[in-house]
Amino acid sequence: MTSVPASRRPSRVPWGVIVWPALLAFCLLPGVLPRLVQPLTAGERLTFEPPLWQLTLTHLGLVLLATGVVLLIGVPLAVVVTRPGREALRHLTETLVGLGQTVPTFAVLALAVPALGFGWAPTLLGLIVYGLVPVVSNGVAGLLSVEGHLLDAARGMGMSPWQRLQRVELPLALPVLLAGVRTSTVYNVGTATIGAALGAGGLGAPIINGLSQQNPGLVLVGAVLAALLALSLDALLGLVVSSPLSPAE
């Protein structure tokens, strides 16, 4: 899932940044969504306990926490395995990342339950494992794409390995790395809905409840909110990813 930053014209106004979060906020206003899905629920007015905004916050918190941990683990990992003389570690990492990409998400989440029990813990673990995939693979790809002659010039100017990493390699790998963070975060919004089956709460809860109660309205509420959350995060992160790199002072 090596995603490449989408080439966007900077002149284009990123409408998504305004539209999606605004729609999300509108849907979270008390009573708005239940009224909208009323035709699907046989006239019954849905009430939510805990309230929808709280489910959304739980969901968002789970995703952002996972992204934070993924950054803390993934970036150093990508740096460590791309140092010269560690090709074997890089191969191993790439193979594991490939496995993570291939093994179904739901299987990863379910397999975490025996180890961690029910609740948010296995979901968080699954989100971290799954979220690491694009961050590590993009981080490795970004760091490897730094051209040899630039490193040669940096070495020739007397930069230490740490200075080369900090001043040359990381800034140049940053766009690709951030694209990976964006992919990881947005996909995890979807993955986290499945976490409701593991008792993690969040926006998957109304979906699962609706499916088991055969109530399409309930499903729609969760699905719409999850989709809007994913689109909002995608647009917001797109703002960071596509912005021109600020010159390092």
Place this chain on the structure above:
Amino acid sequence: MSVSGQPGAGVRGAYAPWSVPGGTGTVLVLATLPMLAGTLLPWVLLRPNRLAPGDSLRLPPALVGAGLLLAALPLLTARLFPRLTGLAASLAVVAGFWALGTQTQAAVAGQAPFARASAASGVWLFWLGAGIATYGAGLLTRSRPERWLAWAWGPPVAALFLSGHLNAWSVLIEGRSEGPRWVQELGQHLRLVGEGLGLALLIGVPLAVWASGRERAAGTVLGAANAVQTLPSLALLGLLIAPLSALANAFPALRALGISGIGVAPALTALTLYALLPILRNGVVALRGVPSGTLDAARGMGMTPAQLFWRVRLPLALPVWLSGVRQAAVLLVGVAAVAALIGAGGLGTYIFKGLQSAATDLILLGAVPAALLALGLDAALRGLERLLGRHFGRGP
């Protein structure tokens, strides 16, 4: 530029006289640690029945000693006889299965028939380490005929399964009792994936060909496919319920055809939509990526548009396109597992059942085959890509 002054791979010389990727030693150390830890941790979890909490049992001292030795063996072999590292790693894998068999047998011996002995954390860690060791051995010997030794564990492990040595393992007990139903769900899973992929190909291939020639259509198609991908699979399944059940309510004829809000119909629709993205994206990108010089040359030779497509554009685009089909197939194995929630059946049924009743063995019965299915499908389609890539003279 003359030869650059990069120091050679670190492991060279210390382990093997041939060229080995740097850091292979570290990989083998990373393999040893989980194996050591696994040997010392609980090996078997014994429960009076399949749902009750149970006791952790450790390996007997003699086996702990043997386990520690086996854990260190790949690393030692790599130092002393690097060519045989694959054999040492395979030995560790087989030993892990063998010890699981003996320990589960010993645990359930004399217990009530409902007692279940399952693999505890130690086994999983030991397998993890042994797996990394076979990987490290593969790297160490990858330019040599001995690399096949890293796969030597295959036949003995198969023999352990077939001989009934592992029959006391709770997952296999569960599997035997599910027996034909499990095979049926596996078949249903494969059918969901196959049909979803087939429908997506039927729609996606012509659509990609049509869109690849049109700048704006290509943008729209890709944008739409991307938007579908942003939707969580669970949300998409849920969203399809409403329109499909509305359709079924409005046209009873459709309901007679089996279309309703839940079941196979929304699952197949969702699977098809999901598979469309990689197929469309890679198809459009690959078809548009054919160098214009090549197309010019072909036109210059007097090819008709049809000949141009069948003889030049399609063969050149095929490897990239196929990798999109592979991504779609792998993705579908996962989405199909989730689709069990809306009554579509498949291996996901066991995962949800296991989650609902907190039965780990049922979860494993669904999740492990689903994972293996995805990996197998990935490997098979990769092989196909390589074959076709070679056939058309373009490596993947």
Place this chain on the structure above:
Amino acid sequence: MIELQHLERRYGDAYAVRDLNLKFPEGELTALLGPSGCGKTTTLRMINRLTEPSAGRVLLGGRDTRDLRPEELRRGLGYVIQQIGLFPHLTVAQNVATVPELLGWDRRRTARRVDDLLELVGLDPAVYRAKKPGELSGGQAQRVGVARALAADPPVLLMDEPFGALDPLARDRLQDAFKDIQQRLRKTVVLVTHDIDEALRLGDRIALMHAGTLAQFGTPDDLIHRPASPFVRHFLGEDAVLRQLAGRAAAEFVRPGDPAGLPRIADTLDARSALGVMLREGSDALAVLREGVPLGVLRWDDLRVREAQARKAQA
């Protein structure tokens, strides 16, 4: 200034450089010339320890370079490479300021230095300071590359095919500009090149290498007129004299005289082209003008003396 003693670099059984002894004179430009694979780049990289020698040592101002930390050593040696290697994420000014920053110069001093250097290499600081490398032409980028190497005012400049990736016109202009800069700064320069014309044009001295060893070390005149071996003569080619003339300005051969009635040339014209003008005009003398003002007379004999010398040496 820089002295190589029994310097060697092996890769397995193969020698890239073998028992090399060489003294680069202070304040002069020495061209390390030779065919590809002769070990010239390896030699250069052993000076700043981007490649570690297998044997022998490098003395810098009398000090063994192994006694310094590699980073410390490199910060004191300017380094210019063929691929230029400007950092694409930094502006021109930030690129030039790299080494001063590594050395911990204060901001104002660095900024002033950057402007001075951009002016030195012929780029208007106000225009180029804030540009990114992607916005520069090849020639402009390598000007920045030279400025970056000179930033901390190192006494030594190591250049690895610095003009090799430029188109002929840009290369010509940059060689002129660099010759000019070197005349002012008088750095000790080691310039690796496979281009004979470049070596003749820029080098105060030439070290010609062959298969990892030194074939000849001397002034361009030495190499042309007193080749030490058939390899040297063969490498420089039969037209070495003309090539050398092409590398020198007509003004260098001017002697005082009466320019009246003679065909006129500008003093910036190279000597070889001047020879061509004489043949075309059928005249054995030319008037050389600097910005329209007569400088003196260039005579056929003065150019021929060198040819005669060369023939004598080759015979």
